[in-house]
Amino acid sequence: MKINTACTLFAEAEQLHTAIADFSSNGSRARYADWLDKQGDTVRANTVRKTIEAYQNLDGNCLKNLSGSADWQGMLGVPLLKTFIDNMEGFEQEELFKFRDSVFTHLRPALSLSYSPTTQEPKVASSYLWGLPDLAEGESWPKVAEVSNWYDAKDDLPADNHCAFIGQFAFQDFSQTVLGQELPTQDGFSVFTYTDANLGVVETLIKPWNPNATLKRQNAPEDLIKDASGDQVNTPKKAHTIELKEVLSLPDATGGAYTSIIPNCEWGEYFYDYYYTLMSVCGSGLGFGGYLQGTSGEDPSPDAKSLRFAVLRTDPDCGIVHFSIPSKDLKSGQLNRIAYVWNDWDS
Numbered sequence: 001m002k003i004n005t006a007c008t009l010f011a012e013a014e015q016l017h018t019a020i021a022d023f024s025s026n027g028s029r030a031r032y033a034d035w036l037d038k039q040g041d042t043v044r045a046n047t048v049r050k051t052i053e054a055y056q057n058l059d060g061n062c063l064k065n066l067s068g069s070a071d072w073q074g075m076l077g078v079p080l081l082k083t084f085i086d087n088m089e090g091f092e093q094e095e096l097f098k099f100r101d102s103v104f105t106h107l108r109p110a111l112s113l114s115y116s117p118t119t120q121e122p123k124v125a126s127s128y129l130w131g132l133p134d135l136a137e138g139e140s141w142p143k144v145a146e147v148s149n150w151y152d153a154k155d156d157l158p159a160d161n162h163c164a165f166i167g168q169f170a171f172q173d174f175s176q177t178v179l180g181q182e183l184p185t186q187d188g189f190s191v192f193t194y195t196d197a198n199l200g201v202v203e204t205l206i207k208p209w210n211p212n213a214t215l216k217r218q219n220a221p222e223d224l225i226k227d228a229s230g231d232q233v234n235t236p237k238k239a240h241t242i243e244l245k246e247v248l249s250l251p252d253a254t255g256g257a258y259t260s261i262i263p264n265c266e267w268g269e270y271f272y273d274y275y276y277t278l279m280s281v282c283g284s285g286l287g288f289g290g291y292l293q294g295t296s297g298e299d300p301s302p303d304a305k306s307l308r309f310a311v312l313r314t315d316p317d318c319g320i321v322h323f324s325i326p327s328k329d330l331k332s333g334q335l336n337r338i339a340y341v342w343n344d345w346d347s
Contacts, residue, residue: 001127001128004071004244005176020077020108033052058088077107084278108249109182111177113311114243115316117316125188130165133168134190135190143159147204150204150340161223167312170188174244179290182289183289183330191206195314202314202319206309247287248290251304257301287311300341307324308324318346321343323340
């Protein structure tokens with residue numbers, strides 16, 4: 001797995017994580033700048049301080065000729081600040097400042113995901129998509145009886161058929177990212193699905209790794225190899241490597257569970273278009289962390305206390321499943337309340 005990390009210094013991701021949503025004059029972003037100074041990185045420290053000045057004064061001149069990589073500036077919110085300032089004409093100052101504070105205080109780190117096929121066998125207990133899973137010794141390959149019942153059609157599915165393997169993810173692979181500061185440091189999880197093309201049903205299973213067990217690569221069960229379902233959608237696919245990019249995430253306040261947290265977005269085009277433009281600067285689509293955004297229709301978040309756990313494809317070419325998690329469960333690594341909240345069949 002390849003990750004385009006924003007930070008370049010040891011332990012920097014923790015510093016940036018605390019600074020993402022704090023643009024106050026003496027807050028964690030200012031302390032992040034001081035920390036960079038102590039590491040001898042005075043040039044980037046100046047860039048951090050310029051973002052604070054730009055935010056406080058809504059002055060786009062502060063954002064010109066800044067140092068640091070594009071990925072790092074993106075996680076600092078530089079493109080978002082530029083977009084905010086470039087589109088603020090016509091708004092009264094008082095409501096503009098209120099809108100600004102509401103938007104930027106909800107920023108969260110996320111990871112966007114892309115993938116490509118590989119001919120190399122992935123390492124055991126590493127992160128990858130499709131191929132064959134690693135399961136704890138003595139643990140059986142999941143069957144349809146274990147999957148969700150989101151479509152309320154589980155009684156019509158073959159309970160003894162095995163599930164398709166979608167991918168697995170080791171938390172330690174995320175440790176150097178900003179989002180990794182919100183995740184457990186050990187273990188991981190696997191994702192399985194079962195698709196019935198005739199019924200138009202996709203059910204899922206998030207399977208946390210057993211922290212006390214050794215993982216071992218499994219061979220595919222015969223019913224998957226022989227395509228017992230008869231439509232080839234559950235047959236094993238070639239393994240794909242993952243590439244992740246660090247991005248910022250904003251909640252979809254234009255529709256869904258988060259409409260009430262950003263003032264005035266429900267007032268129609270006056271703030272709606274402004275916010276939608278800001279949201280488009282942030283990452284969305286496949287990936288982990290931050291907030292869910294609908295790949296079709298409105299934001300599928302079940303409530304405003306839930307975050308995006310993962311948005312993944314069920315097949316390399318089509319199908320997307322959305323998972324949410326209660327925000328307080330993320331850091332603790334409590335994965336038993338992950339919810340399968342949306343399926344985008346045709347994407």
